[in-house]
Amino acid sequence: QVQLVESGGGLVQAGGSLRLSCAASGRTVSSYAMCWFRQAPGKEREFETLLTQSGGNTYYSDSVKGRFTISRDVAKNAVYLQMNSLKPEDTAVYYCAGRAGIASTLAPVYDYWGQGTQVTVSS
DSSP states (O other), X not given: OOEEEEEOOEEEEXXXXXXXXXXXXXXXXXXXXXXXXXXXXXXXXXXXXXXXXXXXXXXXXXXXXXXXXXEXXXXXXXXXXXXXXXXXXXXXEEEEEEESSSOOSOGGGOOEEOOOEEEEEEO
16 A cells, blocks of 8 residues: 655646646555646546556646646656646546556546646646
């Protein structure tokens, strides 16, 4: 079983950048497909990006493609989300999630979740 803790959120102006971290403990991140979701007030949790268990493949939602980058550092047992060219509509609580097996864009199939980190983008 893995425990996940996000950090790195905050307040940033539109056009700025943030780097979110998801620190894992208990098991290595290379044992899991990892994903970032976000949830804005009054909205459902939505998929943003995933990294396959092998680390060889990534996938992005249309809303963040070209602006966000998911990566992992096995030595540090962490997954990252580099967010560039941020927009006010990126404002949300960001969650990292993991599952053993095939990566998915569907939140219900992920077994492990962090507590979330707030990202607020001002216009």
